[in-house]
Amino acid sequence: MPSPVMEAAAELLRHRRARAEALQLTLLQRRAAFEANAELSLAATDVEAEPTVLSGVACDRLNGTAKEGTLLYLHGGGYCVGSPRTHRELAGRLARSANRVGVLPDYRLAPEHPFPAGLEDALAVYRSLCETEGEPPALAGDSAGGGLALALLLRLRDEGRPLPPRVAVLSPWTDLTLGGASMQDRAGRDPYMSKAALAAFAEAYATVGDRERPLVSPLHADLTGLPPMWIEVGSEEVLFDDAARLHDKALAEGVRSTLFVGEGLFHVWQAVPEAPEALAASDRIGAFLAGSST
Structure with a gap:
């Protein structure tokens, strides 16, 4: 059963979703609201962010005294909203748990910059970290950032570049065709995300013809050769099948994968300060990224 803090967060999310739907907010209005709603997590964090620029991409550098390498974290937000500011608390907490320096890029967003702009930015930052650190960073992301992390892995593998040692994805959006059965059968249970909102994000990010491409929808890719994955998802999510199908496909194609289901929980519950x-998720995911758990 979810804790009282999680129950309160779910109720707040229901209220915000109902308001956004009633007001018929545009994508740009949703972006502004998402930034405004970040105040709760910002107030809860003691993460210090140092601004930096890597290969022309503005980034936040977090947890700068860590000793075990770097964590490249790609924020969620449907490829249309979100920023280092909105995800600083979550990314910093995970990086600290893994004893890694966090790097949180401000990658370009749709609709102004549709696919593949965000992927190009992620690749540029990753290559810069490999050059400056002398080894590949670990990789993580949530929601669309989880899908972007997987697309980055595919791009690196196909180009013959060094891969991250491990990747963790939280409530990853892996299928922009919205083909998972959970889109319908969990629609009444998800307090946060809806198929309609995801459809609007998908339309802004990629053309209909591109949405089955592996670099847009990694669920449609051959995953062979990718590094060990840690996947987390809430049992109440419309995106549940995006995570569950990814896990099953990874195992079938020889990738070591662990799926953790948060019973009674919602989309990216790990971000609730x-x-x-x-x-508990911070400890669990951090241990995996640090290489101290399987």
Whole structure:
């Protein structure tokens, strides 16, 4: 059963979703609201962010005294909203748990910059980190950032570049065709995300013809040769099948994969500051990224 903190967060998300739907917010209005709603997590964090620029991409550098390498974290937001500011608390907490320096890029967003702009930015930052650190960073992301992390892995593999040692994806959006059965059968249970909102994000990010491409929808890719994956998803999510199908496909294609299901939880619950479930997730995911768990 979810903790009281999580129950309160779910109720807040239901309220915000109902308001956005009632007001018929545009993507740009949703972006502004998402930034405004970040105040709760910003108030809860003690992560210090140092601005930097890597290969022309503005980034936040987090947890600068860590000793075990770097974590490249790609934020969620449907490829249309979100920023280093909105995800600083979550990315910093995970990086600290893994004892890694976090790097959080401000990659370009749709609709102004549709596919493949965000992927190009992620690749540029990754290559810069490999050059400056002398080794590949670990990789993580949530929601669309999880899908972007997987697309980055595919791009690196296909170009013969060094791969991250491990990747963790939280509630990853892996199928922009919205083909998972959970889009319908969990629609009444998900307090946060809806198929209609995801459809609007998908339309802004990629053309209909591009949405089955592996670099847009990694679920449609051959995953052979990718590094070990840690996948987390809430049991109540419309995106549940995006995570579950990714896990099954990874195992079938020889990729080591672990799927953790948060019972009674919602999309990217790991981002709720100070909730016991989120703190446990930090320890769990951090241990995986640090290489101390399978």
